Amino acid sequence: MLNFIGKVVNQKNLPIKDAKVSLEGLGIPLVNHTDGEGVFRFAINIISGNNINVNIRVEAEGYKPYNRFSELSIDNKNLEEIRLIKNDIDNPIQPPVAINVATIGAIATVAAALIAGVAMFLSNSKVKPPTPPPTPQPSTVSINSSPVKIKPNPEPSSLTSTKRKSGFAEVDVRLLEGKKVKFAGSTVLAVLLCSPNSSGDTGIHHQIKLAHPNLQLEYILPDNGKPPNSGEGIKMLINDQVDFVISSRTPTPREEGQIRSKNSELEKIKVAKYPIAIVVNSNVDISSNRGLTLEQLRRIFAGNIRWWNDVGGSDQVITPYVHIAEKGALFTFLRNVMVERNDQVGNNTLYVSSTTEGLQKVAKNPGGIYRVPAPLSFNQLPQSLQTIPIVNKNNETALPYKEDPNFKFKPLNNCKDLNNNNLLNTENITSAPINTKYPEELIEPMYVIFKNTNLSGRSYAELLLTAQGQKMLEHIGFLGIPQ
Template structure:
């Protein structure tokens, strides 16, 4: 052998098997890592996709892309004060509790007025005075409220999220077939004062109502010709709340009161009157079959939402979130609350609360 030449040394059988095992192990590791990446990649995209796309500024109030509370973007962090319509109570009990569970960063605190009774009017007034961040209303804003906001350096906006029926209730013992809208108007104007004038017994009519400045509902808002008329019956007794009104109607044989259908349809101490545009078109808000008084409260009447949807029931009210447009946190809270209520989850919960969703 010449000096400097190299001679290969054959590997042993054990060495060859060891090298082969290492190569197979590395290949298996690569396959496993590659498989994990392929499995995780679409899931990482799903988690990040909606958040990044929905945070690019699309306004979902009129046609929300989000279907659940968790997918709504731009929800502010902190505690926000709101108030207003007592007709919204079922929504606050069901929908708002769901919002708190799904979006705990948005803490909502309902605030009653320091003076007067709670209602749409008082809630809007508190919003104008800086006592609330947004308000809930079961009537539209008035020209005076729009003007007051402008004079204070901001604007108000109303966003509809639902529809409610306005129910008229009387004492359980009163026997009367129902009322037309004209008759109801004349009663609250003081032009009809006895139930005998509308097919009932010889009994004085005692009307109950919230104070006009705090009222939840405008009784004749469905008819623009009547909104300018001031309901001013000398027999009207003003009440603090619907609870007080129902108690007093139940003790007053000729008592009459109007309010949100969701608040009174399930009640056992009063009964709803059918309403209509003509005496031959009286429509009841009770869903058939009717629950008789002796079976209530174990069983309770439900709202016939179909007569509200198809327009055959003559008086409705629209549910609005009132937003303070000042480019501040109040506006952020009001807009976020509206987007939450207009999601599929929010609209379903509004329907479960006894109201009609808008989408």
């Protein structure tokens, strides 16, 4: 059962009663109206899959219609806040007629110039419309116990609905050229750039620049001294400090509300996924045959299990380390599970300001444990640290990547290929040995997030979603996004 609950408010954050809310894209549109608190509710039984993609349309008397494509998930527990903007005719302050006429004339002049500019751009760009994708097979959704056949929509703001380009050179990057394009975001950027201290032009960006020499991508750190993370990146995007963000989570309703107050919308495109590794001090003595279950992992970070010998390890006190960016966050597997069960983060949890610091702390603490993006750590740890296997739903122990006795996969070693001064022939590089038995709860997404008023992020995402980009991401430890 997918429960989609939201609230419709005006620009003063007051609830709007009797607003019509429609979910389009499910064959027969679902319609509901907000109550006195501005709240609407939909209950949808999904027979196949965990997500559906819909167009959310909201109409209310005196307000401009609201439209947005969104992916609804059974895992999303957040309240969706939708802010409507009043029609101009409802503005109580009416300017004199002479000013209105002048304003209309100015608008008409600007509109004419814009239309002429768009026409010239289209005639000069020689961009052909994309080939329509093959018609997807319908999936089945049951709405209020009445099965309805629907066609799945593409992911919101996704580029998977059109045929992807094969290489970087085929992507139109005119929105990115002629200026410094600034970006920020998650700690996993260190893998993307193949360096924790990059200015933004290394790793896969180096390969992109070989195809587009005039492209200038600049990595921006938070100016408040806080460590880089998804939340800080999105805050910088809202404050116009960057053009787009690489994030391991989607924006919260609060963040979406903040950007709407500036007459913009946040768009997101999923470009890759990556496994999370569980790293411990080698002294905890958890064997590779035993590993930890997800339930044990939850209880360890919740502070319910405090000794390693309670899970088959050594006689050591457990010390969980967590990145400060995750303090109070609800976006990772561990935090989501805790919230659903009404658990609190254990008072034995210690916070660190960076992944490097987290690994250093665990290396010095005989009972330490830390979660880290696997591409940053796998087979690249000192002897004092180890990545422990996790038990999946089939009671099989699994590491993030498959082990090969003849070859140790080291993601950051593969980065050397991306920093080569020749554009890589992706047919000659191998993909990371992703372990498909690793629990999906420890696989995190990577999004490009941007404003609908600044589409630099869309062009950037299109680069990463080319066949060439996906192959390079897979080479350094990511999972690609299927076409």
